[in-house]
Amino acid sequence: MSTIPPEVTLDAIHTGRAVPYTRPGSCSAIAKLPVSQAVRIHAEGIEGDEQGDRRVHGGPEKAIHHYPFDHYPFWREGHPHPLLAGSGAFGENFSSTGWTEDTIHLADVIRVGTATLQVSQGRQPCWKLNDRFGLPDVARSMQSSGRTGWYYRVLEGGQAAPGDAMTVVERVCPDWPLRRLGHVLFDRTLERSVLEEASRLPLTESWKKLLSNRLQRNEVESWQSRLQGPDNP
Template identity: 35%
Template sequence: MEYPVTVFIGKVREYEGSRPSAIGKVQVEGELSLTDRGLVGDQQAEKKIHGGPDRALCHYPREHYEQWAREFPEQAAWFVAPAFGENLSTVGLTEANVFIGDIFQWGDALIQVTQPRSPCFKVNFHSGIGDLSGLMQEKTRCGWLYRVIAEGKVAADAPLALVSRVSGVSVKEAAAIAWHTPFDDEQYHRLLSAAGLSASWAKTMQKRRLSGKIESFSRRLWGRG
């Protein structure tokens, strides 16, 4: 099955009262070059936590925006793509039916799902909703990230097509294992076994297995702790 896609890229900008960010993306048309670092012309402000080989592209389901707008009617105008800083927007692909390791063909390129997108406090600032990052995590409306396994030319009029499924762990299940359940060594092992999992998530799950503890989410979600 093919999924039409809308494509967005952005430049790093300064924001008074917050850190620099490239969350403010714009829609692009026509042919683009996709490398192992992402779309040519797209930027990331904090490369330690954004971008890189395992996080070259961010995908956010467009249908989530209607849910958010219903829940936050006063901010409804904000909830339109690409408010969450995504590169790719589709209808029909969600955390429930996309799996860790899924390989999609997009134009001449091949991209692979690596992890759920880990919400951070910047979306709270840009949306004006103090705990939107926490709600994204709680409700698993987080989207997901890709690595590029074959570079090439892509375009907004080239749909995404699933060509291989290599694990039995959905993005929603991965998020539930990482964020929603108490310490569970068996489930961490299951997630670690999912082909295609990002190195950073593999590191986090293995550190939990060794320490027997779950790290705090406070710094990522709210910028403190």
């Protein structure tokens, strides 16, 4: 049986506005700024936060992105950059220390402030990270290292502020830390029994479709467009 991790402190909250980005026709809110006051959390995320491409970012299943500050030493060593001086480098909304993909599980229910959240999925990194850092391999390194962070859906809206405690109040999938699920998705897994077990989890519709396609086709989907983007420079 898995052990529910101790509560952590929500060290920082970041929000951003969508603006034109690096490639023709692109838009992004990845350059988020810290807020010092309490924010309102609703079904679509944090009030005042935006997403540049709603086809793949945001919405109820990706309402809030949480990225562990625990990973920053890894990035500073392999991809040194001024953005890594503080949290927010990866476009995350929530930053904390103490929880990682090894301790947080799919569908964990989280209480923070007066809001109740649920871990909906891990992040599937995209090319906008490469352009943010001016490096060609940030998205692929995030994926291959398993240091993706995760998204929340909002079960109960409310308010949260920097300094609030974050507590896991329910563990729905005790055998499925996000690290394990990441291995299934990103290590080119085609083992049928593993895919079938994962497909029975309370996954988002997009991830259910991904696993279903692998089972039907016995092949892994292409990641080229997501990791390198259009008109890759």
